[in-house]
Amino acid sequence: MASLTRYRIGGPAGRYGRFGSHADLAAGLESLxxxxxxxxxxxxxxxxxxxxxxxxxxSLSGEFDCVEMAADTVDAGGAAGLPTLVGDARREGRAGWEFLEAVPGTVGGGLRMNAGSAETGLWDRVVWAEALTPAGDLVRVQAEEAGPAYRSVQLPEEWVFTGARLAAPPGDPAAVNEVHAERRRLKVETQVYELPSCGSIWKNPGGSHGSAWAVVDRVGMRGAVRGGAQITERHANFIANLGDATAADVVWLMAETRRRVHEAEGIWLEPEIRLWGFEPEELVSVGAAS
Ligand SMILES: Cc1cc2nc3c(=O)[nH]c(=O)nc-3n(C[C@H](O)[C@H](O)[C@H](O)COP(=O)(O)OP(=O)(O)OC[C@H]3O[C@@H](n4cnc5c(N)ncnc54)[C@H](O)[C@@H]3O)c2cc1C
Structure with a gap:
């Protein structure tokens, strides 16, 4: 899995299949x-x-990797890159897409994570989204049925998001370009793009605790190194793979941070990243669900 993940970390998958059409995907799910x-x-x-x-x-490919602009909406497949979607929206002067500037991933992953900024998530732009269920049914849901919240959505984990229609109203091209450039500048300046990572490790705890990076910083974990992994100096909510990090290195830094934060501030940080293939006690140590 190291070659298939942005972190460049991880042992093998039991099996791996890439599906390029609805029919292939339905058959693949049925075979399971x-x-x-x-x-x-x-x-x-x-x-x-x-x-x-x-x-x-x-994973998805082929017919799921498409972005098509219409008058005031855009249809995107589950395998389409968020950068392609956002780049097309910017080039076409569509308003309201800067919140996803410099966010790596696919539309399917973005729907599952409700990816975006602190204020805005992908589901804020959803007219409808489609998913294939394990039974092979294609279901269409609207945002209000999906229960979107900060970095989450209340839809079954086993649904495979195959595409979405998203609001993309025309805007003022010059203003659109400017807000995108500013958002990208801010992200690249304050976050870490030159080393493998998964972006923000923890969800923001909010309230008087503020942003997750500030909490991590207050407990002295900014810059901490374990093996080949480091809580980055530039952004204390990022853990980078310096080259030869193991998943155990990353999990150690997460568990230690979480322990210290609970001791100092009485809260348990909740991970934003998804952890696959870990033992229950490892998941408990970082506050993750299985
Ligand atoms: C440098 C950097 C900056 C980042 N900045 C941001 C940011 O500003 N905002 C933000 O929200 N995130 C950010 N992230 C995290 C990441 O970009 C998002 O979470 C993104 O949505 C992940 O998409 P993905 O396709 O890679 O999903 P994956 O990482 O492959 O999967 C994430 C989850 O989505 C599920 N999933 C993936 N595809 C599908 C599908 N088709 N159907 C159903 N479930 C699916 C997976 O099972 C998993 O649970 C950043 C990451 C990096 C490395």
């Missing part, structure tokens, strides 16, 4: 006969255990 599986986009938010992930891993 109800067994659990994982859906992978660009792996920009997934840390895979050094032992690998026992479940079959599926």
């Amino acid at each position: 006969e109800g067994a659990a599986y994982r859906v992978l986009g660009w792996g920009a938010n997934v840390l895979v255990s050094d032992r690998g992930v026992p479940e079959p891993v599926i």
Whole structure:
């Protein structure tokens, strides 16, 4: 999985399949006969255990990798890159897409994560989204049925998002260009793009605790190194792979940070990243669900 994830970390998958059409995907899901599986986009938010992930891993390609602009909407497939979607929206002068500037990943992964900024998530732009269920049914949902919240959505984990229609009203091209450039400048300046990472490790705890990076910083973990992994100096909510990091290195830094934050501030940080293939006690140590 190291070659399939942005972190460049992780052992093998039980099985791996890439599906380029609805028919192939439905047949692939059917062949699993109800067994659990994982859906992978660009792996920009997934840390895979050094032992690998026992479940079959599926991803989308082919007909799912498309972006088509219409008068005031855009249709995007589940495998389309968020950078392609955002780049097209910017070039066409469509308003309201700067919140996803410099966010790596696919539309499918973005729907699952409700990717975006602190204020805006992808579901804020959804007219409808489509998903294939394990039973092979194609379902269409609107944003209000999906229960989107900060970096989450209340739809079954096993649904595979195959595409979405998104609002993309025309804007003032010059103003659109300017807000995109400013958002990109801010992200590249304050975050870490030159080393493998999964972006923000923790969700912002909010309230008086503020941003996750500030909490991590207050407990003295900024810059901490374990093996080949480091909590970056530039952004204390990023853990970078310096070259030969293992998943165990990243998990150690997460568990230690979480322990210190609880001791100092009485809160348990909640991970934003998804962890695959870990033992229950490892997941508990970082506050993750299985
Ligand atoms: C440098 C950097 C900056 C980042 N900045 C941001 C940011 O500003 N805002 C933000 O929100 N995120 C950010 N991220 C995290 C990441 O970009 C997003 O979470 C993105 O949505 C991940 O998309 P993906 O396709 O890589 O999903 P993956 O990492 O492959 O998967 C993430 C989750 O989505 C599920 N999934 C993937 N594809 C599908 C599908 N088709 N159907 C159903 N489920 C699916 C997976 O099972 C998994 O649970 C950043 C990451 C990096 C490395």
